[in-house]
Amino acid sequence: MKDILILTLSLAGVCAIASGVLALANERTKDARAQAAIEAKSTALKKVLPEHTNTPLQDTVVVQNKDLDTTFYRARRDNRIVALAGQGATANGYGGLLKVLVGFDPDGTIRKVLVTEHAETPGLGTQATDRRTEKTLGDILGSPETDKHDDKALPPNSYLDQYEQYNLLNKTTYKVKADDGTIDAVSGATISSRAVADAVTHVAKAFETHRQTIVTAPAGETVTTKEKTTANTTF
């Protein structure tokens, strides 16, 4: 009996110290982490949007629905919307949550698709999510003047780039070919490809349903979709 008490207390003690350390670390790093996340988001927005004069990060409209929220960022030049970026999320990634940022023109034409948050398997699922600069030995050994890589431009990703041929208003449901859709999935990474298509579908559905509000509403507006958006969640 006394033995059990000692064992319980010592394990509880270790757990208490561990949670104390974690709580302290969480408190201390909370602001820095939030700051880093904001910086990462504004860098991502710069990459999918054309030149603008406002701060899209603060000029947002949130579309709430039964699934995860979709946030729209508006890029303006001389107070006129030149492009929008929609952040859609899905929980159907191979590693759970996956977020995409879709940059598009006010008429719905997709400019760029960028995966901003994911937990896909490195090397496999990331083929459908990461944009990596292709480098060769020549690029490294070559002189800096001949360096043709533009740091501002997004490196290509053949999977993500295929979305640029579509228009969010004309096509609201994106499915990979395995699900009778039109998107070419990355072989070996069907689930990750499907998740990206799913997240883009959320953005398209939200934009199609609430186009007027998204374009005209004041910053910080939240609209709610009553019915559940039926995304391609069939497996």
Add this chain to the structure above:
Amino acid sequence: MSMIKEFTKGLWQENPVLVLLLGLCPTLAVTTGIRNGMGMGLATLFVLLGSNVVVSLIRNIVPKKVRIPCYIVIIATFVTLVDMLTAAYFRQLHLALGIFIPLIVVNCTVLGRAEAFASRHTLMRSVMDALGMGVGFTLTLMALGGVREFLSGGALFDVQLIPNWKYEFMLMTFPPGAFIALGFFLAGMNWISARKAAKDGKYKAPAEMDCAHCRLCFFGDRDDEA
């Protein structure tokens, strides 16, 4: 054993992957490229160092019966700490390692070293052990990742070594490819160790595999028997 020896044993003699065969899940899963291997290895090194230090410090306080749950809590704490600290102050590193960090909790190498080494040795020795094991783990993952990355796409560190290598050897990107590559690594490791032992005169083949007892071919040392 000297301090240096505690460090170097992790590199070869007691290499966590190739000899102890620990932590195979992350080994097989993330070594699709040399960069991923390095990321996973370094993240593990951090956690291994932290957990070994704490486990060694509290080894005489924690009752033996609840030591394993305690070690798990300590390891999980360090993993979360590393995750939070890199997210806050080393954004680039976190982007590169972010995915690997939660995987470390389930890495047997960390728990294995806590139980087999740190819980029985002094702080200094545990630190050296953690560094050696961590570096050995990292190097092995980098080697495996390098072989797989090169075979699958002719690249190393995401740099295309052979231009226009369009043919993709997809098998090497998948986990079965990792198994095959690891098999060759283990075979090579065993072959080198056996050769070394034979040179030192310490090698003794199992009876059923010993050429001295078999007349089918003419390998092996028959002079011993005569």
